[in-house]
Each structure stands twice: as structure tokens, then as C-alpha cells.
Amino acid sequence: MKATIERATLLKSLSHVQSVVERRNTIPILSNVLIEARDDGSIRLMATDLDLQVDESVPANVSTPGATTVSAHTLFDIVRKLPDGSQVELNAAEGKMQLTAGRARFNLSTLPRDDFPVIAEGDLPTRFELPAATLRQIIDKTRFAISTEETRYYLMGIFLHVADDQLKAAATDGHRLARVTVAKPDGADGMPDVIVPRKCVAELRKLLEELEGTVEVSLSPTKIRFGLGSAVLTSKLIDGTFPDYNRVIPTANDKLLKLDPKTFAQGVDRVSTIASEKTRAVKMNVDRDKVTLSVTSPEAGTATEELAADYGADGLEIGFNARYLLDILSEIDGDTVEVHLADAAAPTLLREKDNNSALYVLMPMRV
Template structure:
């Protein structure tokens, strides 16, 4: 194999694929990135961890077609440190790949292309397109609520399903729930309910930053593939049953509190400075047209802050985990956040208004 490619093009593509590669691998080939120079004047780069795979083709000058695999992170670091604007010449033969750029020359050990595993997609019967902006919104407004508890592996992803003629995405860790509802795209009717793993969500979000138009989504009950321009991301899905999250979305919370989300977030952040790391509990005393935030810490002391609010129901005192509350408030884009309360022990509903695509449920804490 022999090809020449511009450093910036190679670096960008390598950045997309190498982040899939785990730092520690018991299987040596999984530490490598597959590079395939093709007769059509493209260089294909591919990396996998057996659950997730990124495959991208970029333009290159191909003198001799062929393929090899090189250590992903080492190769990425080399290309990152090469001079800007340089042309990178890649030549692979007899178990080595030579990298030449300007006066720099590297010889890397390679592993055979035939040893490189590729995820078999099988049939992907459901196919539809989503605007990249919609997919970004779905991820940004839900992924903070994904669980990291491995015993509840079925919560370690974003649950995507079709209901009420809408496409819905939800994530929960048992303490908070985030759900986004968007119009169902053509082709998504009858799709299976799927749970997209956390790592796939993270890699997809990085790739979406560079996609302007639409993303092609193809899926079955076990695999999902995203077509993102020159890159294709393929992932296995979580094999589990997501709980019926609709049961925890409160419908009878009759006490409506309205606040400015930015001043609410800043106030919670300030008083939480002295909260103990373990509980991170912030108490909210809700009164006529004001909210008093307070934190009491045995080690540090006390903090209080008063916020103007729009509220006309009975007084209520309720406690929340400050970090969970801040995560939700950071995703509120409008000038108002609605906090629907019932009592100090019941789940609380937060959203911008009843027309907003995202809603959040937060379980209270005893304070």
C-alpha cells in the first residue's frame, strides 16, 4: 500500500476513529486502526471495540492500493505532531508502515488486515432520516441522565421508541428522568424499541458537530447504524428491557412555580458550594412569589439565597440533589422554567412550558 494525504484531512479522520479504541486491550488488533488505500482515490480508516465501529473514507492520492493496521493512539499522536500543512506519505510493506512528512520519518509495526474484526450488521430493516440538529438536541437534553450503574445495564443508554405517532428518547438513572419528544420521521413507524449505549451516544455526539444536513439512521432490534456524511458509525444495542418510565412522570402536580432558569441555576450553584460531597442536598422553601434556597453542612456552615419567583399555591419545603438539579437547568433554553410540585416526597416535573419537546422528572431528597 502506498498513499499520500494532507495532514489536516488525516488528523481529522483519525480523531473520529481512534477515540473508539480502548486504551487497554487484551486483544492486540483492537488497539489498531485499519487503513485501506483504494483505487478510487480514497483512504478508508476504521476502528472498533467489537461493540462500536467507526468507518470513514477521505480523499487521498493512492499510488498502490492495499490495506494494513497500525496502533491507533500512537499513529494519531504522530500525525498530531507533524507540521501543519504537510503532506503525509504512507507506505506499508512486510509488517511495517513508513510515515514520512517533510523531514520526519517513522516506521510503525503493523498487524495483518485479515485479523481485523468487522461488526456484522445483518439486516437493518428500519431506515429513516433525522436532521443533525434534532439528533444533537435529543442527545444533549437526555444523556446527562444516563445511568453509570453496571448492575442496571439496561439504564446505561438512551431509550428510543415510537409512541403516540412521535419519536421519543428517554434516559434515567433512577434519580432523574429526561425525555425528548420529536415528530416521527418517515420510515420509523413500526421500529423496535432500542437502547443506544452510552459510549455510542458519546461518539455520535462528537461526529454530529461536523454534520450540517440529515443523518441516515438504520436499525434492527440488535444493531444501529448512523450515516454521517463521510463517516459511518455502527453499534450493537443494549440487550435489555427499559422500564416503563411513563409511570414516574407526574400528572397531578398542581403547585406551579415559575422561575428564571439562569438565576435559579446560579443561586443553586452558589449555595451548593458548602454542601457536603456525599449528599449535595439543597433545600427549597417555596413561598408566595419567592423561593429561599438553603444548605446546611455540619462541616462548613450554612448558606441561603432568596430568588424572585411566580408562585401562588400553598407553602412547600422540598430538597433536591444540587448537581442533578443543575444538570437539568443547564438544558433549559428559554427565559422561564416551570417547576410542577406536589409535596416534599413526590417526584417533581420540570420543563420550559407544555409545548417544549423536553421534560424532566427529579426525585426529591430528605433534607
């Protein structure tokens, strides 16, 4: 195999694929990236952890087609440190790959291409397209609520399903819930309910960063594939049943509090400075047209802040985890957040004004 490629092109593509590779691997080939120089003047780069796979093709000057595999993180670090604008020559033969750029030369150990595992997709019967901007919004407004508890593996992803003629995405860790709805795309009829794993969500979000246009989504009950221009992301899905989250979305919270989300977030952030790391508890005293935020810490002291608000119901005292509250408020884009309250023990509903696409549920805590 022999090919020449521009450093910037190679670096960008390597940054996409190498992040899939785990730092510690018991199977040596999984530490490697597959590099395949093709007749059509492109280099294909591919990495996998057996559950997730990224495959990207980039333009190159190919002298001799062929393929090899080399340490993904080592190659990425080398290319990252090469001078801007340099041409990188890759030459693989007899168990080694020589990389040359200007006066720099590296001889890297390789493993055979035939040993490299590829995720077998099987049939992916459901196919539809989503605008990249819509997919970014779905991920950004839900992923903070994905659980990290290994014992509740079925919560360790974003739940995608079709209901009420809409495509819905939900994530919850038992303390908070985030749900986004978008119009059902053509082709999504009969789509199975699927849970997209946290790592797949993180890699997908990176690949979406600079992408315009649409993303092709293909899926079956066990696998999902995202076509993102020159890159393809394939992932196994979580084999489990997501709980019926609709049961925890309150429908009878009749006390409506309206605040400016930025002012609210800044106030919560300020008073929670002295909150204990363990509980992060902040108390909200809601009264006519004002909210008083307070934190009491046995070690650090007390903090209070008063915020102007639009509220006309009976007074209420309720406590929340400050970090959970800040995560939600950071995703509110408008100039008003609606907080639908019931009492100090009931789940609280938060949403943007005049925007029904995203809603959040937050469980209160005793303070």
C-alpha cells in the first residue's frame, strides 16, 4: 500500500475514528485503525470497539492500493504533531508502515487487515432522513439525562420511538427526564422502539459538529447506522426495555411559575457555590412575583438570592439538586422558562414558553 494525503484531511478523519478506540484493550487489533488505500483515489479509515464502528473515506493520492492496520492513538498523535500544510506519505509492507512528512519519518508496527473485525449490520429495514440540525437538537436536549448506572443498563442511552405521528427521543436517570418530539420523518412508519447507547450518542454528536444537510438513518431492532456525508457510524443497540416514561410526566401541575432562564441559572449557580458536594441542594421559596433561592451548609454557612418572577398561585417551598436544575436550564433557548409546580414532593415540569418540542421533568428533594 502506498498513498499520499494532506495532513489536515488525515487529521480530521483520524479525530473522528480514533475516539471510538478504547485506551485499554485486551484484544490488540481493537487498538488499531484500518487504513485502506483504494483505486478510486480515496483512503478509508475505520475503527471499532465491537459495539460501535466509524468508517470514513477521504480523498488521497493512491499509488498502490492496499490495506493495513496501525495503532489508532499513536497515528493520531503523530499526525497531530506534524507541521501544518505537510503532505503525509503512507507506505505499508511486510508488517510495517512507514509514515513520511517532510524530514520526519516513522516506522510503525502493523497488524494484518484480515484480522480486523467489522460489525455485521444484517438487514436494516427502517430507513429515513433527518436534518443534521434536528439530530443535533435531539441529542443536546436529552443526553445530559442519560443514566450512568451500569445496573440500569436500559437507561444508559437515548430512547427513540414513534408515537402520536411524531418521532420522540427521551432520556432519564430516575432523577430527571428529558423528552424531545419532532415531526415523524418519511419512512419511520413501523419503526421498532430502540435505545441508542451513550457512547454512540457522544460519537454521533462529534460527527454532526460541522455537518450540514441531512443524515441517513437506517435501523433494525438490534443495530443502527447513521450516514453522515463521508462518514458512516454503525452501532449495536441496547438490548432492554425502556420504562414507560409518560407515567412520570405530570399533567395536573397547576401552579405556573415563569422566569428568565439565564437569570434563574445564574442565581442557582451563585447560591449553590456553598452547597455540599454530596447533595447540591438548593431551596426555592416561591411567592407572589418572586422566588427566593437559598442554600444552607453546615460547613460553609448560608446563601440567599431573590429573583423577580411571574407567579400568581399559593406560596410554595421546594428543593432541587442544583446541578440537575442547571443542566435543564442550559438547554432552554427562549427568554422564558415555564416551571409547572404541584407541591414540594411532586415531580416538577419545566418547558420553554410556546415551544412544545422539548420538556423536562425534575424530581424534587427534601431540603
